[in-house]
Amino acid sequence: MLRLGAEPPDNREMDLDDIFLARLKLLIIMAKAYLEDCPLGQYRRKAILENAEHIEAESVELGGLGGNFRKPENPGRAMTFDHVFYQRVKLLAVILKAVAKGYPMGFHRKKALADNLEMVCRSLTFHGRLKDMDFLQVA
Amino acid sequence: MTDIVIIDDDYLVRKLLVDALEYGCNRKVQTFEDGFSAWRVLSSGCAADLVIADANIPEMNGLELLEKCKSLCPACKFVLTSSDQSNEDRARALGADAFLMKPFNVTDLFAVLQNLLPAEASPGARPGKA
Numbered sequence: 001m002l003r004l005g006a007e008p009p010d011n012r013e014m015d016l017d018d019i020f021l022a023r024l025k026l027l028i029i030m031a032k033a034y035l036e037d038c039p040l041g042q043y044r045r046k047a048i049l050e051n052a053e054h055i056e057a058e059s060v061e062l063g064g065l066g067g068n069f070r071k072p073e074n075p076g077r078a079m080t081f082d083h084v085f086y087q088r089v090k091l092l093a094v095i096l097k098a099v100a101k102g103y104p105m106g107f108h109r110k111k112a113l114a115d116n117l118e119m120v121c122r123s124l125t126f127h128g129r130l131k132d133m134d135f136l137q138v139a
Numbered sequence: 140m141t142d143i144v145i146i147d148d149d150y151l152v153r154k155l156l157v158d159a160l161e162y163g164c165n166r167k168v169q170t171f172e173d174g175f176s177a178w179r180v181l182s183s184g185c186a187a188d189l190v191i192a193d194a195n196i197p198e199m200n201g202l203e204l205l206e207k208c209k210s211l212c213p214a215c216k217f218v219l220t221s222s223d224q225s226n227e228d229r230a231r232a233l234g235a236d237a238f239l240m241k242p243f244n245v246t247d248l249f250a251v252l253q254n255l256l257p258a259e260a261s262p263g264a265r266p267g268k269a
Contacts, residue, residue: 002238
């Protein structure tokens with residue numbers, strides 16, 4: 001019997017964050033498969049559309065919300081790392097919705113998708129290489 | 140054509156499974172909210188190639204459904220999902236093909252497809268293949 005998923009003691013019912021992260025991962029897989037020219041059928045298009053719509057709706061930086069809905073005193077604080085990340089995820093979802101609907105995707109749109117995807121993935125995982133960390137060269 | 144059946148009373152989990160599996164297999168997936176409704180369809184001649192059921196579903200729980208499905212059609216692949224570790228041994232004893240502990244992610248789902256339905260699992264299928 002194949003055994004997959006969480007290991008004890010991490011097992012629990014799936015919450016909204018688990019669902020969002022699983023769907024985000026699925027969206028990334030869908031985007032990468034599209035960029036590699038994997039075929040799209042009727043059900044794949046439907047799945048992409050449904051998944052992208054869910055991500056687009058759920059991609060909200062909750063930390064920026066709260067009881068205070070007045071204009072922030074320091075507008076610069078609005079563009080936090082989290083805010084940008086969630087906007088990039090939303091953009092990813094919007095682009096994939098266009099793909100699923102069969103909208104024309106030329107070179108520049110595909111490049112924009114690839115670049116945005118790269119930024120999202122970079123935010124999710126750390127791909128630092130030692131040679132990029134010059135400070136390590138100094139004892 | 141592969142028939143895939145999903146049974147989970149949690150709408151968000153069920154919807155996630157539908158989107159992931161429809162994408163993975165490029166096939167329609169049937170869903171049910173309780174074990175009895177699923178069994179009524181499965182036992183009426185609509186045998187599925189893959190059933191993914193949560194252990195904790197109403198009317199007929201996932202373990203009962205597993206036992207019935209395997210006695211009806213041993214060739215049918217059955218995946219039990221659960222947030223309770225204690226269901227793993229019982230699932231193995233009843234002949235489950237896979238046990239998916241919650242929370243799981245899409246790579247776990249695709250691994251299930253790759254192992255249990257290798258002909259259908261093609262999220263990265265090359266052009267020219269369906």
